[in-house]
Amino acid sequence: MRIGQVFPTEYESQLNEKLNLIKQLLASYATPEIEVFRSEPSHYRQRAEFRIWHDGDDIYHAMFDPETKQKVRIDYFPVACQLIADFMPVLLNKIQYNHQLRYKLYQVDYLATLSGELLVSLIYKRQLDHAWHEAAQQLVAELLPELPVKIIGRARKQKMVLSDDFVTEKLIVADKTLKYQQIEGSFTQPNAGVNQKMLNWAAHIAKQLNGDLLELYCGNANFSLALAPYFKQVVATEISRTSIKSAQYNIALNNIDNVEVLQMSAEDVAKSLENGTALKQLELAGMALNTVLVDPPRAGLDPDTVNLVSRFENVIYISCNPDTLAVNLQSLDSTHRILQTALFDQFPYSHHVETGVWLQKR
DSSP, rough: TTTTTOOGHHHHHHHHHHHHHHHTTTTTOOOOOOOOEOOOOOOOOEEEEEEEEEEETEEEEEEEEEEEOOOEEOOOOBBOOOHHHHHHHHHHHHHHHHHHHHEEEEEEEEETTTTOOOEEEEEEOOOOOOOHHHEEEEEEEHHTTTOEEEEEEEETTTTEEESEEEEEEEEEEETTEEEEEETSSOOOSOHHHHHHHHHHHHHHTTTTOOOOEEEOTTTTTTTHHHGGGSSSSSEEEEOHHHHHOOOHHHHHTOOOOOOEEOOHHHHHHHHHHHHHEEEETETTOOOEEHHHHHHHTTTTHHHHHHHHHHEEEEEEEEEEEEHHHHHHHHHHTTTEEEEEEEEEETTTTOOOOOHHHEEEOO
């Protein structure tokens, strides 16, 4: 993708390239037809980060081309959701001649939701003071009520929050609205529309299963909330304390009482289940942990985790790297067969592709 641009007329061809890639990687396995979940061809990202470039009185958003390393001026960004794209020039217009808000402004991060919330982080190469806080409050007052924007100021070892440092996303899964707290600076799925499709795909699979669910790499409980209605108990694990705190908040926010979140790495979970009958203080006696959901980082599953996963009746594997997925499937093929495969186009016009696979014990 050319920086800051989208080409809707090219969307289908780039999607077909990704589909062909997945077909090639899975060619040696007996797989049903791959389901394809499209993205909107423009205005699809709920997250965007930019450098702020100062040129005399002028000020503009900028990104850097990953290949040439050259700065690219961004006057309009159709990659971002409509809320972010439309607000970007408004923000610059408001701060261009405001010394307190513009002085040494280095970067702006945007986080938006399908439900219409927008959080803007202004990042500086100077310490922020009371004068900045007053200027930021005045900016928010000028934007209200038409644009209910939340603003955060950041500098080295400093964070000023005017109201909240999070937004609340609302996603519809199986005709039920789920609420997700998304904290500034924490990982969230950037393409909320495709994420919603991904959650519904996983929920449709879970509806056919029973027993209890073990989830590895649960993040802010993205999948935990969506799949909780289909299992007696969900045991979700995550290593990031920030994500765990957000997951616990989201569980309470949605009045869910059958999800337990533990701070454990996938490797530690594998070792604990190999050596005993408990995960930390959670006793597993009497539980029917026959389904596992994994959503690992780009490196995929390590050998111990692959061995752990191979013991489950059903495996729902969400992959952000088809190459490491293919490697893991080589090991799982001896114990499991593929029942469903899906392509989720989270990142249009890029080489990145999200894949979902449902495997069942042979």
